[in-house]
Amino acid sequence: MISSVYPYITPPTLTAQQSNRVCNALALLQCIASHPETRSLFIQANIPLFLYPFLNTKSSTRPFEYLRLTSLGVIGALVKTDETEVINFLLTTEIIPLSLRIMQSGSELSKTVATFILQKILADDCGLNYICQTFDRFSHVAMVLGRMVLQQV
Amino acid sequence: MNMASSTSSTPSPNPIINSNGGSGPPSAGASGQNSSGILGQQQQSSGPNNPANDTPVSPERIACWITELLSSTTRENALMELSRKREKVVDLAVLLWHSFGSVAVLLHEVM
Numbered sequence: 081m082i083s084s085v086y087p088y089i090t091p092p093t094l095t096a097q098q099s100n101r102v103c104n105a106l107a108l109l110q111c112i113a114s115h116p117e118t119r120s121l122f123i124q125a126n127i128p129l130f131l132y133p134f135l136n137t138k139s140s141t142r143p144f145e146y147l148r149l150t151s152l153g154v155i156g157a158l159v160k161t162d163e164t165e166v167i168n169f170l171l172t173t174e175i176i177p178l179s180l181r182i183m184q185s186g187s188e189l190s191k192t193v194a195t196f197i198l199q200k201i202l203a204d205d206c207g208l209n210y211i212c213q214t215f216d217r218f219s220h221v222a223m224v225l226g227r228m229v230l231q232q233v
Numbered sequence: 234m235n236m237a238s239s240t241s242s243t244p245s246p247n248p249i250i251n252s253n254g255g256s257g258p259p260s261a262g263a264s265g266q267n268s269s270g271i272l273g274q275q276q277q278s279s280g281p282n283n284p285a286n287d288t289p290v291s292p293e294r295i296a297c298w299i300t301e302l303l304s305s306t307t308r309e310n311a312l313m314e315l316s317r318k319r320e321k322v323v324d325l326a327v328l329l330w331h332s333f334g335s336v337a338v339l340l341h342e343v344m
Contacts, residue, residue, distance in 0.1 A: 086344050101309055105342035107316035108329060112336070115326030127336075130343050 085134075085147075092139035099143035103150040106131070110150075114157040123169045128155060135178045138185075145187050152182065152193040159200035167204040176201065176211070180224045195228075290318050299328060302338045312342070 085102045088094040109127065112118045122128075131151040137144050155175060158166045170176075175197065182194040198221070201207035211217050295318070301311035319325050329335045 084341065084344050101312060102342055104312040104316040105339045107319060108312070108325075109339055109343075111316075111319045112326040112330055115324075118326045118330045121330060125336075127340070130340060 089133055089137055092137060092141070092144060094139075094141075094143045094147065096143050099146050103146055106147075106150045106154055110154040110157045113154050114160070116161075119158065119161065119163075120165065123158070123166065128158065128169075128175075129173060131155070132174065132178060135175075135182065140187075145190070148182065148186065149190050149193065152190055152197070155197055156193045159197050162200070162204070164204060164206060167201055167207045170197075170201065171207060171210045176217075176221075180220060183224055183228060191228075290321055295322055295325065295328065299332050299335055303334050308338065308342075 085094065085098060088098060109122075109131075112122050113128075131154055134147050134151040137148060155170070159170070179194040179198050182190050183198065186194060202211065202221075211221055295315070298311040298315050301307035302315075315325070315329075322328075329339075
């Protein structure tokens with residue numbers, strides 16, 4: 081029985097069953113991420129970083145789409161609580177570019193969760209400061225949001 | 234690892250999980266996962282009347298599945314059962330975090 085998933089990301093050969101299994105594991109990690117007693121420990125252990133390779137996948141097959149959505153769900157559960165600790169942690173990682181990319185190219189559901197994550201970062205003072213610190217960061221975010229609005233028109 | 238899964242039934246989880254082991258629904262609200270938010274009030278009184286979907290999960294079952302995570306032969310099923318029941322067990326996160334090897338197993342599944 082195959083248990084580890086990283087080797088199946090590049091080249092993208094993840095099967096539906098493997099995807100299901102890892103998504104069950106991710107659901108349990110999400111459970112840990114959303115519980116007030118374990119959230120802080122979860123962040124201090126840097127566990128979200130292990131999910132970033134999944135967010136970085138580009139294959140649009142169902143197993144990968146499901147994997148990205150579930151991984152985003154874990155980060156979404158973290159930011160849902162509006163805690164500065166969470167935002168400060170995320171700012172030290174590359175979640176913003178990952179979210180921005182999924183906002184442009186993901187499925188409808190993934191886009192929604194990725195946008196939610198960015199929204200929560202922008203709603204936090206530290207997050208807003210971070211994004212406005214350099215022109216590059218600000219313009220990247222503004223351009224992606226602008227493009228999304230244009231797509232809606 | 235196998236030794237642990239076959240002999241002990243993970244003693245530590247039980248005292249914690251007892252808090253929702255009774256007939257009451259796990260809707261204490263401590264965990265922000267309000268899958269039953271709308272029905273919350275009603276459930277207080279009519280918990281047992283609910284169909285299979287809301288039957289309480291016994292702490293022993295949960296402890297058993299957590300132990301089964303440790304063995305590669307039982308892991309896939311345990312992962313599925315635990316993720317299905319995660320909304321109904323308020324302290325599942327705490328149990329997973331503090332039980333031996335669980336988080337390591339979850340990370341192993343990912344990597």
